[in-house]
Amino acid sequence: MLRRVEPETLLEPLGVIQAKTIAVAGAPLIEGWGLWMLGAYLGSLLLLGVLGRLARKSNSLGDFFLAGRGLGFFVLLLTLYATQYSGNTLIGFSASGYRNGFMFLASVGFMMGIVGVYLSFAPRLRKLSAEEGFVTLGDYIQSRFGSRLLTVCISVSGIIALCNFLITNLKAMGEVTAEVTGGAVSPAMGIGVLAVIIIIYETLGGLRSVAWTDVIQGLMLFFGCAVIFAAVIASFGGLETLAERLHEVRPEFWKTPPTGKLVTWTSTLLIVAIGIALYPQAIQRIYAASSGQSLRRALTIMVFMPLFTTLPMVLLGILANVPFPGLDNDGSERATVLMLEQVAHAYPGVKWIVVLFVGAVLAAIMSTADSALLSISSSVTKDLIQPLNPSLPESKLTLLGKILSWLVMGIAALLAVILPQSIWVLIEIKLELLVQTAPALLLGIHWKAITARAALAGFAAGTALTLLFLLGNAWGEHLPKRPLGVHAGLWGFLLNVAVILVMSRFRPASAAHAGK
Amino acid sequence: MTPLRYTLLNLLVLSLTAPWPFVAGSGQTLAGWPLWAVYAVVASTVYACFVAWSLKHYWNHWE
Numbered sequence: 040m041l042r043r044v045e046p047e048t049l050l051e052p053l054g055v056i057q058a059k060t061i062a063v064a065g066a067p068l069i070e071g072w073g074l075w076m077l078g079a080y081l082g083s084l085l086l087l088g089v090l091g092r093l094a095r096k097s098n099s100l101g102d103f104f105l106a107g108r109g110l111g112f113f114v115l116l117l118t119l120y121a122t123q124y125s126g127n128t129l130i131g132f133s134a135s136g137y138r139n140g141f142m143f144l145a146s147v148g149f150m151m152g153i154v155g156v157y158l159s160f161a162p163r164l165r166k167l168s169a170e171e172g173f174v175t176l177g178d179y180i181q182s183r184f185g186s187r188l189l190t191v192c193i194s195v196s197g198i199i200a201l202c203n204f205l206i207t208n209l210k211a212m213g214e215v216t217a218e219v220t221g222g223a224v225s226p227a228m229g230i231g232v233l234a235v236i237i238i239i240y241e242t243l244g245g246l247r248s249v250a251w252t253d254v255i256q257g258l259m260l261f262f263g264c265a266v267i268f269a270a271v272i273a274s275f276g277g278l279e280t281l282a283e284r285l286h287e288v289r290p291e292f293w294k295t296p297p298t299g300k301l302v303t304w305t306s307t308l309l310i311v312a313i314g315i316a317l318y319p320q321a322i323q324r325i326y327a328a329s330s331g332q333s334l335r336r337a338l339t340i341m342v343f344m345p346l347f348t349t350l351p352m353v354l355l356g357i358l359a360n361v362p363f364p365g366l367d368n369d370g371s372e373r374a375t376v377l378m379l380e381q382v383a384h385a386y387p388g389v390k391w392i393v394v395l396f397v398g399a400v401l402a403a404i405m406s407t408a409d410s411a412l413l414s415i416s417s418s419v420t421k422d423l424i425q426p427l428n429p430s431l432p433e434s435k436l437t438l439l440g441k442i443l444s445w446l447v448m449g450i451a452a453l454l455a456v457i458l459p460q461s462i463w464v465l466i467e468i469k470l471e472l473l474v475q476t477a478p479a480l481l482l483g484i485h486w487k488a489i490t491a492r493a494a495l496a497g498f499a500a501g502t503a504l505t506l507l508f509l510l511g512n513a514w515g516e517h518l519p520k521r522p523l524g525v526h527a528g529l530w531g532f533l534l535n536v537a538v539i540l541v542m543s544r545f546r547p548a549s550a551a552h553a554g555k
Numbered sequence: 556m557t558p559l560r561y562t563l564l565n566l567l568v569l570s571l572t573a574p575w576p577f578v579a580g581s582g583q584t585l586a587g588w589p590l591w592a593v594y595a596v597v598a599s600t601v602y603a604c605f606v607a608w609s610l611k612h613y614w615n616h617w618e
Binding site for chain 1: 557558559561562565566568569570572573574575577578579580582584586587588589591592595596598599600602603605606607609610611613614615617618
């Protein structure tokens, strides 16, 4: 079972999908034709894997890991969307809305903020990647700074974050499968079957197949959120009626947040926006764009998507307090399902909405897991193995990447089944660590004066400060996770930037000539 | 505008989507909903428009 997270933590739904109770214990959420529909969906993913393999243009890293740098506007938009929104959007965000009330509207801002941060570096990075053939973030770092140590540090940081993402999503897959089948399929079997499906379509067609499956998954997620919200609101008598009834049940939601909460709200906006924009799988989608204009148009749509995805699910969770007041932490994680069950009970003709919900959750989880897996295998292949064997031909590196995908998926699936409760606290801190990658990228891409030594020192200082607070807090020392209400990772980020600026400002003359 | 200035401005505008103007706690409502929550949604929408406008105007210059 996953560790409970303190309700007041605005970051809570971003670490672990808490999907253990999406159905009534022992009763399958869907059966009969619903299961056939889900089976057809899973079969279509395998078909897209085969089509992706047939569309291959060359046996190269760029073709396999970046779909030949040919993703156009529509596919790019939906692969960015499906990757950015995981199963948490449907489950975790509603649960947080239920517990935190309107405070969790912060999630709408931070999901938009991710796109705002992209604009700081994506135009230049995409162009550089097309000119110099980058496949991973590590490729850019190596090209810009020429420091193998910095490249390895940043790559390993990304791999740790991605492994976290992969394992938690696999774990959620198992729990969702077990719950929707009423326990007929065990979590371990659910993980096994879905992991095999992912690995097959991924090794067949690489990012091309992953992006095509993201189109289906993104559409299911988008329409799932919209239809679920509309159905629930309509069946409960409209938004205004619900507002009146909510005020009777949870009047404390109407209180203005105190200054301390607003500081944490702002800190959450910044750390999530910067951290998620730096996810390696997001960087690779920037590289994979067929043109700068395709990417620009996709991001222009993406920035408004939280209004149609995040906002409805948060409101749904908040409004679940009306028909289901007093749910505890575990109960609140069923907020969306409880609302759907209510609708399906009142109107048996719309039972299909429950099937749509389960499909959307599975789609969101699988699209996040497959992207993380592809990024891990590309980063290990390109950033860690290729420098040791520079003469290896691309075809062999691509094959190595595929073998690595199977290996990583096997280990991750095993860990998802057996991982003990106690280590979750260590892997939940990924976002705060990933933020430490940002200064080297954001400053380095626009400012030639930044040196490798400064970027490395900044990364080390920021990471050390973040770990000091987070691990100190986790191990019972009297250190806050959020000093003065600001996340430890954000303090680390500020120290990181300060170290880079000071060291680059006062660098020795020899370094100034050596720096690119 | 340079990309670095945009980065700072972007983070500042993003920070303003938190309901800072309501820190004094007015307790006002709009159509039954807390005004500070309505502000958070409207401010986020304005922020999205700012990013969309910036994407249109600066993307080509910063490539």
